[in-house]
Amino acid sequence: MTDIILSVENLTMRFGGIVAVNDLSFTAERGKISALIGPNGAGKTTVFNCITGFYKPTSGTIRLRHTEQEWQLERLNDFRIAKVAKVARTFQNIRLFPGMTALENLMVAQHNALMRASGYTFLGLFGVPSYRAAEKAAIDLARDWLDRIGLLARADDAAGNLPYGDQRRLEIARAMCTLPALLCLDEPAAGLNARESGELNELLLRIRADYGTSILLIEHDMSVVMEVSDHITVLDYGVKIAEGTPRQIRDDPKVIAAYLGADEDEAIAVMEGET
Amino acid sequence: MVAAASTSSKPTRGVDAAFIVKKAVISALVALVLFSLMIGVRTEAGSDGQLTYWTRFGDLAAMVATVFVGSIVIELLRHWWGPVETVRVVPPSATKALSFAGRALVPVLLIFTFLVPVIFYNERYILDLGILVLTYVMLGWGLNIVVGLAGLLDLGYVAFYAVGAYSYALLATTFGWSFWMCLPLAGILAAFFGILLGFPVLRLRGDYLAIVTLAFGEIIRLVLLNWQSLTGGPNGVSGIPRPTMFGIPLTPGDDGLAALLGIEFSPTHRIVFLFYLIFGLALITNWATIRLRRLPIGRAWEALREDEVACRALGINTTTTKLTAFAIGAMFGGFAGACFVTRQGFISPESFTFHESALVLAIVVLGGMGSQLGVALAALALIGGFELFRGLEQFRMLVFGMAMVLLMIWRPRGLIGHRAPTVFLERNQAISSDLVKEGAG
Numbered sequence: 195m196t197d198i199i200l201s202v203e204n205l206t207m208r209f210g211g212i213v214a215v216n217d218l219s220f221t222a223e224r225g226k227i228s229a230l231i232g233p234n235g236a237g238k239t240t241v242f243n244c245i246t247g248f249y250k251p252t253s254g255t256i257r258l259r260h261t262e263q264e265w266q267l268e269r270l271n272d273f274r275i276a277k278v279a280k281v282a283r284t285f286q287n288i289r290l291f292p293g294m295t296a297l298e299n300l301m302v303a304q305h306n307a308l309m310r311a312s313g314y315t316f317l318g319l320f321g322v323p324s325y326r327a328a329e330k331a332a333i334d335l336a337r338d339w340l341d342r343i344g345l346l347a348r349a350d351d352a353a354g355n356l357p358y359g360d361q362r363r364l365e366i367a368r369a370m371c372t373l374p375a376l377l378c379l380d381e382p383a384a385g386l387n388a389r390e391s392g393e394l395n396e397l398l399l400r401i402r403a404d405y406g407t408s409i410l411l412i413e414h415d416m417s418v419v420m421e422v423s424d425h426i427t428v429l430d431y432g433v434k435i436a437e438g439t440p441r442q443i444r445d446d447p448k449v450i451a452a453y454l455g456a457d458e459d460e461a462i463a464v465m466e467g468e469t
Numbered sequence: 470m471v472a473a474a475s476t477s478s479k480p481t482r483g484v485d486a487a488f489i490v491k492k493a494v495i496s497a498l499v500a501l502v503l504f505s506l507m508i509g510v511r512t513e514a515g516s517d518g519q520l521t522y523w524t525r526f527g528d529l530a531a532m533v534a535t536v537f538v539g540s541i542v543i544e545l546l547r548h549w550w551g552p553v554e555t556v557r558v559v560p561p562s563a564t565k566a567l568s569f570a571g572r573a574l575v576p577v578l579l580i581f582t583f584l585v586p587v588i589f590y591n592e593r594y595i596l597d598l599g600i601l602v603l604t605y606v607m608l609g610w611g612l613n614i615v616v617g618l619a620g621l622l623d624l625g626y627v628a629f630y631a632v633g634a635y636s637y638a639l640l641a642t643t644f645g646w647s648f649w650m651c652l653p654l655a656g657i658l659a660a661f662f663g664i665l666l667g668f669p670v671l672r673l674r675g676d677y678l679a680i681v682t683l684a685f686g687e688i689i690r691l692v693l694l695n696w697q698s699l700t701g702g703p704n705g706v707s708g709i710p711r712p713t714m715f716g717i718p719l720t721p722g723d724d725g726l727a728a729l730l731g732i733e734f735s736p737t738h739r740i741v742f743l744f745y746l747i748f749g750l751a752l753i754t755n756w757a758t759i760r761l762r763r764l765p766i767g768r769a770w771e772a773l774r775e776d777e778v779a780c781r782a783l784g785i786n787t788t789t790t791k792l793t794a795f796a797i798g799a800m801f802g803g804f805a806g807a808c809f810v811t812r813q814g815f816i817s818p819e820s821f822t823f824h825e826s827a828l829v830l831a832i833v834v835l836g837g838m839g840s841q842l843g844v845a846l847a848a849l850a851l852i853g854g855f856e857l858f859r860g861l862e863q864f865r866m867l868v869f870g871m872a873m874v875l876l877m878i879w880r881p882r883g884l885i886g887h888r889a890p891t892v893f894l895e896r897n898q899a900i901s902s903d904l905v906k907e908g909a910g
């Protein structure tokens with residue numbers, strides 16, 4: 195039996211008359227990298243925003259199970275999804291804190307743990323030793339992550355000054371500093387060159403290996419998706435059209451039709467042939 | 470920037486006379502249109518209430534000519550100065566001197582402030598001015614938390630100043646409580662009002678937030694003005710007890726401080742005491758703000774200014790983060806209000822108009838949002854400068870407006886625009902103001 199961390203059940207999201215996601219169900223396994231792919235406008239980011247609480251879904255259930263607990267994410271407030279249910283995310287267009295240093299970005303990510311350690315500010319204001327220790331531990335964790343993503347030398351530079359590829363990796367490190375159970379990455383390879391994509395693959399595989407963090411990934415870059423994913427779900431016009439291992443997806447005629455934009459007759463033929 | 474020596478290779482270009490003249494003519498035309506009604510025609514109500522008017526074409530011509538000539542002079546100066554984008558090479562000796570001056574500035578300012586009552590003991594005017602400047606420094610530092618750190622534009626900050634002042638005045642006159650009891654209560658009440666304002670504006674950003682906070686400031690003032698039975702309305706509250714030095718009154722009586730110390734009584738003692746009192750409170754404010762910035766709450770404020778959506782994705786409760794910023798900023802405003810009252814001995818709603826909010830906000834913006842030193846310097850420049858130009862009478866606002874416009878052209882992010890990181894591994898380097906966000910809400 196497979197160990198499911200996230201199960202999306204009958205998720206529907208409407209914006210006025212537009213159905214962005216229609217009755218979508220899929221699951222993500224614990225400790226695995228699952229990918230959500232599909233052509234532009236297929237509704238991938240909408241699914242992400244529903245999972246991470248930025249949208250309230252019109253209907254459907256999103257269940258997250260870990261540490262012997264279960265949360266229904268569509269019922270939690272946005273910040274509680276990250277704080278309590280331990281879901282971290284990155285953004286398609288990078289959302290770092292540009293005016294803060296790389297180190298500070300990673301410190302902000304540990305806000306909730308440090309807040310408790312500082313006695314909700316009161317103890318921290320007078321610099322009690324337990325808070326100092328907690329802050330030092332937080333800096334060590336940040337240093338560890340900066341080392342992993344190769345940015346240790348630039349720890350004290352403003353995040354907004356880093357090259358694009360470094361910002362992408364810093365955003366992933368920042369999400370990891372919240373110690374998530376599920377890491378959601380929205381197009382992490384967008385705008386990266388071939389070498390940087392390769393580094394990203396390595397980073398994702400290492401996160402899975404070292405931390406056992408489950409990863410849910412939206413990606414256009416097939417070199418990333420096919421290489422690191424354990425399981426792929428394909429969306430088109432808000433509907434799931436296929437799912438399976440990378441090999442199965444690569445050979446699926448419906449996926450090829452959706453991506454290559456087969457003409458109508460051919461698409462119907464493909465659909466009828468399959469069902 | 471000012472001290473930068475222009476050793477760059479400046480391309481020598483000829484003066485483009487046609488361009489300069491064209492620009493001057495356009496400026497003159499704009500001036501003509503603007504001033505034709507403002508200066509060219511003077512209207513007044515006549516003796517029977519009818520409209521009388523007369524023309525002042527001579528003045529109008531003089532104005533337009535000034536603009537024309539001024540435009541040419543500015544263009545020539547700009548040409549002489551060279552293109553702005555040119556990288557100016559600063560000699561290392563100058564950089565070194567500047568960084569030394571920068572590091573020495575804070576201790577020098579602190580020592581000087583500490584010595585002000587000693588140096589100017591016999592000049593009551595300067596002591597009063599010093600107390601006023603310190604009050605505004607405190608207000609500026611309080612607002613700096615809300616506007617500079619959390620990036621929430623608050624145009625009604627005077628409300629908390631008023632709440633602190635009236636809390637102190639009413640508690641002290643009604644219950645006869647001492648200054649040291651009323652001061653924390655004034656701060657707590659102001660913080661409570663900060664939270665009260667915070668709730669309705671949680672979802673507002675930018676202009677909308679500014680308008681609601683502006684209204685809040687006016688509401689508080691109008692309540693103070695109209696709630697006659699409690700606040701005395703426009704008559705204000707008078708007979709507010711003076712602070713005592715830990716129970717020892719600063720009066721000429723036998724139990725007064727002067728008599729106890731065996732020195733001759735002087736009213737200056739009280740002023741000096743007030744000066745040190747406000748100086749001490751300002752230092753506490755500063756210490757608390759610096760500490761808060763390095764705590765998770767302070768980092769969350771700054772992160773909120775940088776990107777609210779990212780904050781929520783990291784599990785930061787943006788509601789409590791905003792409310793604490795409002796509450797702590799308001800608390801410092803309340804302390805400043807209590808200090809103001811104890812100096813005046815009398816308050817009325819007139820002291821808490823929008824003008825005060827605007828002045829404090831100007832101090833924060835001029836100082837460089839988020840910079841403690843910048844805010845202190847701006848308070849000194851604005852309040853001190855205001856007094857300096859008192860001789861110019863109604864023109865001092867004009868001088869002031871000019872000075873602010875010029876400063877905003879040269880240093881659009883304030884006197885100290887860069888941001889110091891709250892934590893560092895190896896190098897504590899300032900972050901350029903180009904990267905630091907101003908906050909959307």
